[in-house]
Amino acid sequence: MPVAERERRMSRPYGGVFVARSRIMDGEDITRALRRMAHEILERNHGSEELILIGLQTGGVQLAHALAATLEDIEDLEQHSLPVCTLDVALYRDDIGIRPVIPEEVTDIPFDLDSKVVVLVDDVLFTGRTIRAALDAVIDFGRPKMVQLAVMVDRGHRELPIRPDFVGKNLPTRRHELVNVTMDGVELGELQKS
Amino acid sequence: MNSLNAQEARDKGRSQRAHLLSIADLDREEIEELLRVTDTFVEVGRRPIPKVPALRGRTVVMLFFEDSTRTRLSFETAAKRLSADTMSFSVSSSSLNKGESVRDTIETIEAMGIDAVVVRHKSSGVPAQIARWTSASVINAGDGWHQHPTQALLDAYTARSHLGSLEGRRIALVGDIKHSRVARSNIEIFTALGAQVTLVAPRTLLPASLSAWPVQVSQDLDAVLPTVDVCYLLRMQQERMTEALVPSLREYTATYGLTSARADRMADGAIIMHPGPMNRGVEIASEVADRPSAVITEQVANGVAVRSAVLFTLLGAGRQQSSSAAYAANVSNELPIQTDSVLAEELAHAEEAT
Amino acid sequence: MIRHPDTVIKGGRLIDASGEQSGDILISDGQIVAVGQDLQGEILIDAGGCIVSPGLVDLHAHLRQPGKEETETIASGARAAVLGGYTAVLAMPNTTPTIDCAAVVREVLELGRASVCDVHTTGAITVGRAGEQLAPMAEMAALGVKVFTDDGTGVQDDRLMRRAMEYASGLGLTLAQHCEVNSLSEGTCMHEGEWSARLGLPGQPSESEELMVMRDIALARLTGAKIHFQHMSTAGSAALIAAAKAKGMSVTAEAAPHHFTLTDACCEHYDATFKVHPPLRSQSDLEAIKNALAAGSLDAIATDHAPHAAEDKELPFDQAPPGMLGLEYALALAFSELVDGGEMTEAEVLAAMSWRPAAIAGMDNHGQRLVVGVPANLCVIDPSQRWVIDATGGASLSRNVPYVGKEVRGKVRHTIVFGEVVVRDGEVQR
Numbered sequence: 001m002p003v004a005e006r007e008r009r010m011s012r013p014y015g016g017v018f019v020a021r022s023r024i025m026d027g028e029d030i031t032r033a034l035r036r037m038a039h040e041i042l043e044r045n046h047g048s049e050e051l052i053l054i055g056l057q058t059g060g061v062q063l064a065h066a067l068a069a070t071l072e073d074i075e076d077l078e079q080h081s082l083p084v085c086t087l088d089v090a091l092y093r094d095d096i097g098i099r100p101v102i103p104e105e106v107t108d109i110p111f112d113l114d115s116k117v118v119v120l121v122d123d124v125l126f127t128g129r130t131i132r133a134a135l136d137a138v139i140d141f142g143r144p145k146m147v148q149l150a151v152m153v154d155r156g157h158r159e160l161p162i163r164p165d166f167v168g169k170n171l172p173t174r175r176h177e178l179v180n181v182t183m184d185g186v187e188l189g190e191l192q193k194s
Numbered sequence: 195m196n197s198l199n200a201q202e203a204r205d206k207g208r209s210q211r212a213h214l215l216s217i218a219d220l221d222r223e224e225i226e227e228l229l230r231v232t233d234t235f236v237e238v239g240r241r242p243i244p245k246v247p248a249l250r251g252r253t254v255v256m257l258f259f260e261d262s263t264r265t266r267l268s269f270e271t272a273a274k275r276l277s278a279d280t281m282s283f284s285v286s287s288s289s290l291n292k293g294e295s296v297r298d299t300i301e302t303i304e305a306m307g308i309d310a311v312v313v314r315h316k317s318s319g320v321p322a323q324i325a326r327w328t329s330a331s332v333i334n335a336g337d338g339w340h341q342h343p344t345q346a347l348l349d350a351y352t353a354r355s356h357l358g359s360l361e362g363r364r365i366a367l368v369g370d371i372k373h374s375r376v377a378r379s380n381i382e383i384f385t386a387l388g389a390q391v392t393l394v395a396p397r398t399l400l401p402a403s404l405s406a407w408p409v410q411v412s413q414d415l416d417a418v419l420p421t422v423d424v425c426y427l428l429r430m431q432q433e434r435m436t437e438a439l440v441p442s443l444r445e446y447t448a449t450y451g452l453t454s455a456r457a458d459r460m461a462d463g464a465i466i467m468h469p470g471p472m473n474r475g476v477e478i479a480s481e482v483a484d485r486p487s488a489v490i491t492e493q494v495a496n497g498v499a500v501r502s503a504v505l506f507t508l509l510g511a512g513r514q515q516s517s518s519a520a521y522a523a524n525v526s527n528e529l530p531i532q533t534d535s536v537l538a539e540e541l542a543h544a545e546e547a548t
Numbered sequence: 549m550i551r552h553p554d555t556v557i558k559g560g561r562l563i564d565a566s567g568e569q570s571g572d573i574l575i576s577d578g579q580i581v582a583v584g585q586d587l588q589g590e591i592l593i594d595a596g597g598c599i600v601s602p603g604l605v606d607l608h609a610h611l612r613q614p615g616k617e618e619t620e621t622i623a624s625g626a627r628a629a630v631l632g633g634y635t636a637v638l639a640m641p642n643t644t645p646t647i648d649c650a651a652v653v654r655e656v657l658e659l660g661r662a663s664v665c666d667v668h669t670t671g672a673i674t675v676g677r678a679g680e681q682l683a684p685m686a687e688m689a690a691l692g693v694k695v696f697t698d699d700g701t702g703v704q705d706d707r708l709m710r711r712a713m714e715y716a717s718g719l720g721l722t723l724a725q726h727c728e729v730n731s732l733s734e735g736t737c738m739h740e741g742e743w744s745a746r747l748g749l750p751g752q753p754s755e756s757e758e759l760m761v762m763r764d765i766a767l768a769r770l771t772g773a774k775i776h777f778q779h780m781s782t783a784g785s786a787a788l789i790a791a792a793k794a795k796g797m798s799v800t801a802e803a804a805p806h807h808f809t810l811t812d813a814c815c816e817h818y819d820a821t822f823k824v825h826p827p828l829r830s831q832s833d834l835e836a837i838k839n840a841l842a843a844g845s846l847d848a849i850a851t852d853h854a855p856h857a858a859e860d861k862e863l864p865f866d867q868a869p870p871g872m873l874g875l876e877y878a879l880a881l882a883f884s885e886l887v888d889g890g891e892m893t894e895a896e897v898l899a900a901m902s903w904r905p906a907a908i909a910g911m912d913n914h915g916q917r918l919v920v921g922v923p924a925n926l927c928v929i930d931p932s933q934r935w936v937i938d939a940t941g942g943a944s945l946s947r948n949v950p951y952v953g954k955e956v957r958g959k960v961r962h963t964i965v966f967g968e969v970v971v972r973d974g975e976v977q978r
Contacts, residue, residue, distance in 0.1 A: 091238070091246035091276075096510040102227075103234040103248075103506070140243040218746075297862050317864030318748040319818025338866070340748030378748055401745035402753065 018178055020189035024171060027184045030152065033168035034063075037150055038070040040166050041119060048075050048082060050117045050145065056134055057088040057105035059123030059181060063152055066183065067121055085109040087120075092133035113142030119166075123181035125151040128162035152181050212508045213325045213332040216341045217382040225350070225386055228503050232351050235499035235506075238275060248510050249278035252309040256282045257300070257324075258335070259315040264470070265335050268494075269312045269344075272501030276510070281308070296320060297327050304328050309509055313337070318375075331508040339373050345469055346379035348500040350387060352493045353424055356465050361388035366418050368394040368450055369428030369477055372401050376469045377428055381407050394418055394450065398439040415450055420459050426467045427452055427477045447476055457482040465489050551577065552967045553590040560595030560928060563895050564602055564917045565903045573600060575924040578967035583918060591969065593962055595928050601898045602915045603635025603925040603963065605905040606875060607724075607802050608699070608778060608850035611637070611667070613659060614652070615644030619946045620855040622656065626663030627943035628853070628875040630970045633927035633960035636666040636906070636914045637875070641677065642700035648672035648683040653691045664970040664978060666925070668911060670695045673712045673723060679704050682712060689719055694910040697724035699778060700825075702760050704730055709764065713773035722908070724776040727760035727785070728752075728826065737866045739812040739827040747815060749865060754782035754833065757826055761785045765792045768799060776908055777801035779852050781826040783836030790845035800908050802850035805874055805881040808837045810950060820861045820868030821950045824854070827870075841900060842891040848905040849897070851878045855946030872950045876942055881951070883931065883958035894931060913966075927971075928962040935959055943976060 025033070042048060048071050055064025068082040090103035120134050131149060138147060152168035157175055173179065173188065180187045217225070238244055254273040256266050266282065273280045283303060294302075296315075303311065310331040313321040318338030325332040336342040350360065357363055365384050371377040371393050384391050385408055392410045393400060404411065412418050419425060430446060440446045447453075452466065457479070460466075466478070466488040474480040482488060555575045562569050562583070574582040574589055606629060612620035620628075622639070629637045639656060641647035647656060647669055660667025671688035675681045677698040685696055696716060702725055703709045716723050733752040738744050740751025761777060765788060768775045780786060780801050789801045806824060811831050814822040822828060840846040854871025861868050879901065886892040892900075906915025916922040937951040963971035970977055 088234070091234070091248040091506070093248075096248050097252075101248075101510060102231065104230050107234070107237055136247065140245070141241065295859055295862060296864070297859075315864065317866050319865045322818045323862070323864070338748050339750075375748060378746075402740045402751060403742045403745045405742045406746040 017192050018180060018189055019192050020180065020187040021177075022188050023185055024153075024179075024188055025169060025186040030168070030183060030185060033152065034067055034070045035074075037166040037168060038067060038074055041067075041071065041148070041150065042074065044148070044165070045117050048077065050115070051119060052083045052085060052111055052113060052116045052144075053119050053121055054085045054087050054109070054134070054138065056120060056122040056130060057086055057107075060121045061086050062183060063123055063181075064121035067119075067150065083111045085111065087134060087137055089130055089133035089137055092137045094129060094133065107137075109141050113138065113144045115143070115145045118144040118147045120147065120149045122149075122151050123153065124179045125149070125154045125162075125164050125167075126157055128158045128160035131162050132160050153179050153186055155179050213321075213334075214343050214504055214508060215321050215325060215332065215334045217343045217346050217379045217386070218341075220343075220386070222386050225347070225383060228347055228500070228507060229351050229354065231503040231507055232347070232496070232499050235272075235275070235502040236496070238502070239499055245275050245277060247277045248506055249273070249276035249309075252276075252278045252509055253307060254278045254280050254310045254312065254505060255303055255308050255330075256280065256284075256335075257303065257311050257313050258282070258284050259296075259313075259320070260336070262314055262336065264494075265314060266312075268497040269333075269335060269501050271498045273505055275498065275502050276505055278309075278505065278509075281306075296324065300324050300328050304330060310505060333504060333508065336375055338375065339378070340375050341379045342375040342469075343379050344497070344501050344504055345376050346383040347504065348493055348497045349380055349426070349467060349469070350383045351496050351500055352467065352489055353384075353465065354387075355492075355496075356489060357423055357463075359388070360384060363389045363423045364392065364421055365389045365424040365426060366392045366394050366415075366422045367426045367428065368415060368452070369430055370399045370434060371395050371428070372399050373431070373434070374428050380426065381409060385409070389424075392418055392422070396440060396450070399434070415452075415456065416459070419456055420461060422460070423464050424467060425452060425460060425464065429469065429471065430473055430477045443476055451476060452478045452482050454479050454481050457485065457487075460487070467493060470494065552969075555591040555593060555924075555964070555967065555969060556587050556589030557593045557595050557600055557926070557928060557962075557964075558587070560598050560600035562600045562918050563898055565899065565915075566917050568895060573918060573924075573926070575926075575964065575967050578924055580918060580920055580922055580924050583920060593928065593969065593972075595962075597930065597932065598961060599894065599898075599929040599931055600918070601633075601927055601929065602902045602906075602918065603927050603965065604633045604879060604898075604901045605909065605911060605914050606634050606637040606851050606853065606878075607695075607776075607848055607905045607909055608804070608852045609637040609639055609875060610642065610852070610854045610871065611639045611656075612855055613643060614655065619857050620944060622659040622667055623663045624943060624945045625853070625855070625875070626660070626665035626667060627976050628873075629665045630963040630965065631943050631960065631974070631976060632851075632875040632877065633879050633929060633963055634665060634875060635925035635927065635963060635965045636668060636909075636911050638695060638909050639667060639669040640699045641670050641672040641697065646672050646676050648675050648677070648688075650684070650687045650691055653688050653693055657691065664976060665965060666911075666913065668909065669693060670697050670699070670724065672696065673698045673703055673716075674708065677701060679708065682708070682715060685716060685721060686719055689721055693721075695722045695724050695776065695908075697726065697778065699724065699726045701730070702726045702728045706763060706767070710767050710771060713767055713771040713775070717771055717773035722774040722776055722910070724778050725760065725764050726778050726825075727757045727764070727780075729756045729759045732756035732759070737823060737827070737868075737870075738815050739829045741812060741830055743812040743815060747818070749815070752827065754784055754829065757782055758784040758788060761788045765789075765797065765799060768792075768797060775799050779804045779807065779826055779850065780837065780840075780846055781807045781829050781833060783833050786836050786840035786845060790840065790843070793845055800847045801845070802848040802905070802908075803837045803841055803846045804850060804852040805878045805885075806852070806872055806950060808834055808841065809881050809885050810834075814950065815865070818865045820863065820865050821872060821948050823861075823865060823868050823870050824852070824872050825870040838886060838889065838891045841886065842896070847900065848908060849878060849882055849900045850905065851875050853944075854948075855944050856948045858947060861948050872948050873942075873944055873946060876944070877937060877949070877951055877956070879929065879960060880935070880937075880956035880958045884956040888957060924964055924967040926964045927960055928964075929958055930961050931958050933957070933959040
């Protein structure tokens with residue numbers, strides 16, 4: 001990412017440095033949560049046959065791949081046999097022109113979504129606006145039988161009537177706090193103006 | 195005097211908007227960013243519904259003082275892929291001479307409420323003038339001999355998709371440099387991206403001074419051709435004959451035309467480009483134009499994605515605030531409307547930065 | 549002439565062709581009646597810290613009347629002139645109709661008499677400035693016209709120019725030439741160089757001007773005519789004129805303030821305020837013009853004051869009319885660019901703006917030494933006042949000022965034309 005763009009994202013009112021205050025989950029917790037979510041997905045959908053996972057750029061992509069691997073493991077499927085796609089919702093956002101939106105991440109949906117069960121995967125569910133954008137985007141790619149939502153952390157503060165189907169952890173937060181999700185764990189902290 | 199004061203007041207009230215007037219206004223990073231965003235729109239173009247809602251409610255006006263159906267259609271398609279509304283305002287210079295000035299025209303159009311205006315004019319500098327008179331983003335779609343920045347961007351995008359980075363690549367621009375806006379913007383974009391540019395043209399078709407650009411000059415196409423990765427041919431216009439700039443089309447073709455024999459001497463993997471419309475048999479042999487190494491239709495195809503990227507970057511990427519109220523609301527919010535996937539990204543950068 | 553109250557200018561540095569002294573000047577009946585210490589008069593003008601000079605003389609003003617009265621009139625141009633310290637201006641003939649016969653000359657002089665400044669006019673060399681047929685120079689000369697020019701364009705035809713020189717020299721008249729070879733400059737709108745290449749604007753080479761300077765020097769040698777070169781803009785032109793003078797030829801030349809202040813780089817943003825003929829040239833041309841003014845090979849600074857309507861200057865750069873204002877800014881620009889640049893002294897600038905141009909145009913009432921008995925055409929300049937040029941205000945009806953925002957030094961405080969204080973404390977009095 002070019003310096004100019006990075007500076008733009010780091011500058012007010014968006015910018016600052018993330019400072020972690022507490023560690024909510026560690027790597028093992030993440031793995032356990034993924035396994036539980038995988039079981040729930042399989043139970044709800046009576047198996048994995050019709051599943052297509054779509055990881056939302058950028059935080060949801062790694063989780064989508066991890067979730068797919070877990071599902072394959074449970075179902076005893078060949079590695080990488082479950083379809084995993086990526087989606088950058090930048091062009092569907094409702095705050096275009098209000099804040100910097102740069103559609104630079106890869107959208108890759110090489111599968112027909114018609115009559116499939118699409119599971120949107122993201123790291124954190126907050127206002128719900130990303131998911132709203134993702135729903136619009138998915139529908140432009142086809143007509144899934146059903147769309148479900150899996151997130152590692154639901155931190156509340158919804159601004160739209162959107163609810164996750166599968167949750168790693170419900171985490172009450174203050175609005176100004178930030179949640180940082182990686183495969184190594186989940187941290188709660190805040191953005192300090194640099 | 196009163197009218198002058200009112201005019202100044204109007205000027206003052208205008209916010210600074212982002213424009214695309216010249217490649218010279220962009221630094222290398224900004225060019226690279228536009229090319230990256232172009233990737234996104236190439237992908238959007240392949241979707242079952244090649245259209246995104248990004249610029250819903252925005253209005254883009256095509257203000258063409260000089261006819262160019264190809265460029266206008268390309269911009270219109272680009273705007274429509276972003277769900278922007280488009281209006282077309284074609285003015286022949288003759289009707290403009292009858293009355294309304296360019297300034298009156300742009301102010302009339304602006305009163306209708308527009309976000310961007312795509313300008314084509316036969317005089318150099320008109321988009322820059324318009325940018326002083328409007329609060330909309332101005333995109334130069336070709337002005338006189340000056341610039342055609344979206345052509346340069348799509349050419350750079352096309353060349354990169356074949357050659358990878360242009361750093362250190364050798365590019366020959368062949369033909370009428372002097373009267374060509376494509377040449378000026380392409381010299382600037384290719385050199386900005388690190389390529390070595392050689393201009394191949396008779397002295398009569400070169401600008402009197404080349405000190406503005408880090409380029410080499412040659413009158414020997416045969417010597418240059420085997421060394422280049424890109425042979426970029428410019429359109430040779432008939433009227434240059436009447437101005438006695440070259441003795442005859444026949445002599446031009448013999449000296450500077452890309453004939454089959456010459457094309458054979460190009461290196462493997464080297465590509466042939468042309469901004470169109472081609473004069474087959476003049477600057478390019480018909481057979482050469484149809485070779486796989488000639489990427490001319492690809493250039494046209496990439497034009498839509500590049501123009502979408504430009505429109506989105508100017509209007510949608512948050513470079514400028516579409517309304518100051520929205521900005522104020524945003525600043526006053528401790529944590530602005532943003533989602534965690536974006537935040538996570540920011541955090542990654544925050545870590546990088548610290 | 550109307551009788552004006554006796555006026556005394558007290559305590560100034562009196563600078564004229566003979567040098568500098570300090571003292572008071574008493575003016576009565578339109579003339580200087582005393583120069584000395586402790587003089588008294590009805591009207592007192594305090595010139596403490598100021599320069600008192602013979603009034604400035606502009607060899608090159610486009611007053612636009614008749615024909616383009618919405619951009620300037622003789623009255624408004626005269627007001628701009630006196631604000632700039634000028635007591636006399638020489639009007640250019642490219643009006644509509646052209647000043648090419650006695651009738652139009654009479655009208656211009658008539659309007660000039662009613663204005664605040666002493667207005668002289670040139671006459672065209674050829675009918676309609678079309679370059680085809682000689683204009684009736686003798687009939688215009690009979691009305692007092694001493695300088696003839698087709699300004700706005702040069703006389704292209706060699707033979708016609710030779711005839712004009714022969715005819716004019718027989719009458720003791722001066723020809724002034726706008727040097728531009730059309731076949732090299734047609735369709736161009738700026739100087740040919742790095743900037744025209746970058747901006748994609750058709751440029752004219754310096755040679756377009758220099759070829760005509762060369763030709764006219766040769767023809768002046770052939771015919772013995774007095775030739776004056778207008779708005780010299782290139783290093784080559786300056787050198788040609790210096791060489792001709794070195795050979796003892798009686799050629800004279802002027803340079804415009806914009807050619808020692810601005811360069812072609814100013815055209816960067818396609819603001820046609822910076823479009824002018826001859827065009828703004830390169831930095832090295834600018835330096836050469838400064839040096840030639842300092843050396844005296846260019847005799848005079850002349851404004852080429854060329855008002856244009858805002859809407860015309862908003863046309864695309866290649867279609868906009870050439871020209872920029874100058875009368876109200878020339879002196880301050882000369883002080884700032886030439887004196888502060890170390891090229892010239894204030895007295896040398898005044899020579900180039902007052903007594904030398906007066907001599908070139910044969911204006912006997914202007915540029916005279918500050919002695920008893922000469923017409924009281926004077927200006928009082930505060931050389932220490934710094935000011936910022938802005939686009940508002942000003943007496944010209946047009947606002948095509950290319951110097952907006954520029955800080956300059958030297959302000960004309962008072963101007964006196966034939967004994968009348970027409971500018972007092974920087975305000976035109978009528």
